Amino acid sequence: MSDIPTGSDPVVRVLTPGDEPWVEQAVTHLGRSAVTNAAEVFLRDPAVVAVGAFADEALVGFAYGYVLSRPDDAPMANLYVLEVWPDYQRRGLGSQLIKAFKKEVGRVSKLWLVSPVSPITAGFYAAVGAHAEQSDAVYELPND
C-alpha cells in the first residue's frame, strides 16, 4: 500500500497504482463489495481520476470520476462519486477533494458533477460554485 501521511493535518491526494487497498476500503465503506482485481484495473485505467482524503492515519474521504474524449470538443470530465466519512464532514475535505480532482483533470470542455438530488448536495455544490445543469434526464437500460 502506498504511504499514508502520518501528520495530524488531513491530506488530500490523487490515488495511483499501489493504492488498491485504499480503493477497496472506500468501496466497502460505500456499502459495495470489492471485486477481485477491480481496484487494480480501476487505478490503471487512464480515464480514471481518483482522489483520497486521509486523516488520523486512515482514509476518510474518496472521490472519483473520468476524463472522457469527445468527437466535437476538448475532453470533458465527470465526477461520479464524492464522499467524506461522517465524522470528518464540515472540515473542508469535500471541497479539497473536488479541488484536487479538478486540478488533476486539467483543462476540460465541461466538468459535470453527477450526484443524487438532496439538500446536502444542493448546499455543498452551491458552496463550491457549481450550478444545476438543465440537461437531459438519465435513463437506465437494464442488462438482458
Ligand SMILES: CC(C)(COP(=O)(O)OP(=O)(O)OC[C@H]1O[C@@H](n2cnc3c(N)ncnc32)[C@H](O)[C@@H]1OP(=O)(O)O)[C@@H](O)C(=O)NCCC(=O)NCCS
Ligand atoms: C457532500 C459532502 C461530500 C460534503 O463534504 P464536506 O467535507 O462535509 O464538505 P465541506 O466541509 O468542504 O463543505 C463546504 C461547504 O459546503 C456546504 N455544505 C457541506 N455539507 C453540507 C450539508 N450537509 N448541508 C448544507 N450545506 C453543506 C457548506 O456551505 C460548507 O461550508 P461550511 O461548513 O463552512 O458551512 C459530504 O456531506 C458527504 O460525503 N455526504 C454524503 C455523500 C454525498 O451526499 N455525496 C454527494 C456527492 S455524490
